[in-house]
Amino acid sequence: MTSSLLIRIFWVRGLRAFADGYISLLLPLYLISLGMGPFEVGVIATATLLGSGVLTLLAGLHAWRFDLHRLLIGAAVLMAATGLGFATIRDFWPLLIVAAVGTLNPSSGDVSVFLPLEHTLLSGAVPDKQRTAIFARYSLIGSLLAAVGALFAAIPDYAVAATGISRQSVMQALFILYGLIGLVCALIYRSIPRQAGTTRQAVAMPLRKSRRIVLTLAALFSLDSFGGGFVIQSLLALWLYQKFDLSTIVAGTIFFWTGVLSAFSYLAAVRIANKIGLVNTMVFTHLPANLFLVLVPFMPNLAWAITLLLARSALSQMDVPTRSSYVMAVVAPEERAAAASVTAVPRSLVSAVGPMLAGYLLSASTFGWPLVVAGGLKITYDLLLLNMFRNVPPPEEKPATD
Numbered sequence: 001m002t003s004s005l006l007i008r009i010f011w012v013r014g015l016r017a018f019a020d021g022y023i024s025l026l027l028p029l030y031l032i033s034l035g036m037g038p039f040e041v042g043v044i045a046t047a048t049l050l051g052s053g054v055l056t057l058l059a060g061l062h063a064w065r066f067d068l069h070r071l072l073i074g075a076a077v078l079m080a081a082t083g084l085g086f087a088t089i090r091d092f093w094p095l096l097i098v099a100a101v102g103t104l105n106p107s108s109g110d111v112s113v114f115l116p117l118e119h120t121l122l123s124g125a126v127p128d129k130q131r132t133a134i135f136a137r138y139s140l141i142g143s144l145l146a147a148v149g150a151l152f153a154a155i156p157d158y159a160v161a162a163t164g165i166s167r168q169s170v171m172q173a174l175f176i177l178y179g180l181i182g183l184v185c186a187l188i189y190r191s192i193p194r195q196a197g198t199t200r201q202a203v204a205m206p207l208r209k210s211r212r213i214v215l216t217l218a219a220l221f222s223l224d225s226f227g228g229g230f231v232i233q234s235l236l237a238l239w240l241y242q243k244f245d246l247s248t249i250v251a252g253t254i255f256f257w258t259g260v261l262s263a264f265s266y267l268a269a270v271r272i273a274n275k276i277g278l279v280n281t282m283v284f285t286h287l288p289a290n291l292f293l294v295l296v297p298f299m300p301n302l303a304w305a306i307t308l309l310l311a312r313s314a315l316s317q318m319d320v321p322t323r324s325s326y327v328m329a330v331v332a333p334e335e336r337a338a339a340a341s342v343t344a345v346p347r348s349l350v351s352a353v354g355p356m357l358a359g360y361l362l363s364a365s366t367f368g369w370p371l372v373v374a375g376g377l378k379i380t381y382d383l384l385l386l387n388m389f390r391n392v393p394p395p396e397e398k399p400a401t402d
Contacts, residue, residue, distance in 0.1 A: 002125045008192050009118050010141050013184045016079075016114065017142040019181045020105040021149020021259065022174060025251060026156070026232040027106055028241070030171045036088050038238060042359020044099045045094075045234055046352045049107070051100035053349025054356070056113045056341055068117055068337075069192055075113045076186035079103040083179025087172045103182070106234035106355065116340035121192075123328045131328055131401050132273055135321035138265040143266065143317065147259025154249040210331035213392075214339045217327060220385050221343055222350040227377030229354020230370040231293065235362065243366045244302045254306055258313035269318035278326040282319040283386040287379060289316035294375030297368025330392070 028041045036044075082102030089095050098104075103112050118138075126134050156170040205272070233255065240246050265285075273281040292312040299305040324340075332340040358370035 005121065005125050005192060008188050009121060012076075012114075012188050013118065013138055014141045014145040014220045015181050015185055015188075016112075018149040018152070018180065019079075019147040019178045021146035021179055021255070022153040022155075022252075023104065023149075024106050025150055025153040025237050025248060025255060026171050026174060027104070027234045028238040029156075029248065030086075030093075030168070030175075033168045033171070033312060034092075034095075036092060038242075038363040039356075039359045040092060041238060042235065042355045042357070042362070044096055045106040045232060045359070046229075047096050047353035048102070048104045048352075049229065049232075049355065050106070050352035051102065052112050053352060056116060056344055057349065067100065068121060069189060072114065072117050072189040075103065075117070075188050076182050076189055079182030080179040081182075083177070083182060087175035087179070098337075107228070107232040107351075116337065116344050119340045119344075120322060120337040123333075128329065132278070132321060132325035133270050135324045136270045137308070139317070139321045139324075140263045140266040141213065143259050143263035147256045147263065150252045150255035150259055153252040154247075154256075157247060157249050208332075208335065210335045210339055212333075213330055214327070214335075214342050216388070218343045220381060220388070221323075223384070224378055224381040225349075225351035226354055227374040227381065229351030229376035230358045230377075232351070232355055232358075235355055235358045235370065237366055239362060239366070239370065242362060243368065244305075254309070258309060259289075261310060261313040261318040265314055265318050266321050269320075269322055272318065273322050273325075278322045278329070279389050279392070281311040281322045282326070283382045283390075285315045285318040287382045289313075290375045290378040290382065292375075293378070294372050296371050 027045070031041045031044060080097060082104050085098035086095065086100060086104065103114075105112055110304075116165060119135075122134055122138060123131060137328075155174065156167045159165055159170045160167050237251050237255070240251055246254075269281055269285070272285070274285070289312045292308045293316075296305050296308045296312075299308060327339055327343050328336055354370075354374070357373075361369045361373075
């Protein structure tokens with residue numbers, strides 16, 4: 001049963017990542033084709049992250065009251081409705097509402113309500129010693145399929161060249177595809193046995209004895225996520241479109257390779273974490289990646305900018321499986337659903353401010369100030385995390401005592 005559960009969750013993660021991969025690149029182009037500017041694009045991206053954050057927080061705090069499978073199916077149906085809404089609505093304010101209540105993800109990572117719910121199932125399905133490796137595979141699949149999705153974002157260019165159909169019509173069709181993928185995810189969730197993922201975990205409860213450490217981690221993750229909001233994939237793509245006048249084919253190729261590098265870094269993260277610990281892995285890979293990010297806007301040409309972006313991608317995501325594993329390790333098993341949500345929420349709720357500010361900065365200058373701001377905030381997070389948690393190893397990292 002464990003193997004069947006993992007396969008199903010990995011399938012859904014891959015499908016959602018593929019959809020997010022192409023949508024995050026097409027979203028700014030689609031909104032601009034509707035007559036919006038960089039600031040409006042940033043506002044809608046902010047709405048998507050803010051809405052996802054609120055929904056994720058509610059799901060995490062109250063998931064222990066409900067069946068996880070029903071919550072996942074409901075989230076998948078909401079994904080379908082989101083795709084249909086973006087395909088059929090053209091005005092800013094209605095789209096803003098759909099963005100706020102839907103599941104659209106303008107980021108290259110998973111910042112949706114699906115994340116804490118799937119993490120809870122995964123944590124309950126495997127032994128503690130396998131948890132980091134499972135999260136790494138989960139992240140690996142997501143990153144690889146998101147990379148393929150980035151290549152798929154070039155479909156409008158090819159379709160226009162081959163058939164003469166309008167670019168906007170093709171992009172609307174791809175939003176409909178996003179919705180259909182949501183329905184497929186709902187069917188997969190429905191096939192998961194109700195008792196799956198519960199053999200190794202206690203009955204889910206709200207935060208109690210783990211409350212202090214979870215809230216401290218959530219505050220730190222908030223700082224990291226606030227910085228990340230300035231460089232979500234949709235706005236990073238928009239900067240590349242503006243600065244270097246890239247086509248979606250070239251942009252898709254760039255983000256394909258950044259996604260591939262990020263994907264294989266997850267596997268390296270497991271080995272590194274086994275040797276130096278989860279917190280050290282999170283910090284000592286994340287810190288140089290953020291230095292690269294700060295330097296990107298200062299590069300003299302596209303080739304150098306791409307080189308630093310690729311170098312950043314090879315390091316920046318190693319903290320994803322290690323962070324998830326660390327959170328699951330330092331809290332009580334019955335509080336994992338709440339902990340996953342409370343620590344995941346900053347990735348969408350707090351980062352929601354960033355895209356709007358980044359959109360404003362991009363409307364004023366093409367220099368790349370959002371990248372500089374993001375890197376500086378993330379470096380501050382790295383140093384604070386190392387200082388506060390380097391001496392707080394999870395139970396499996398603590399040395400044995402006689």
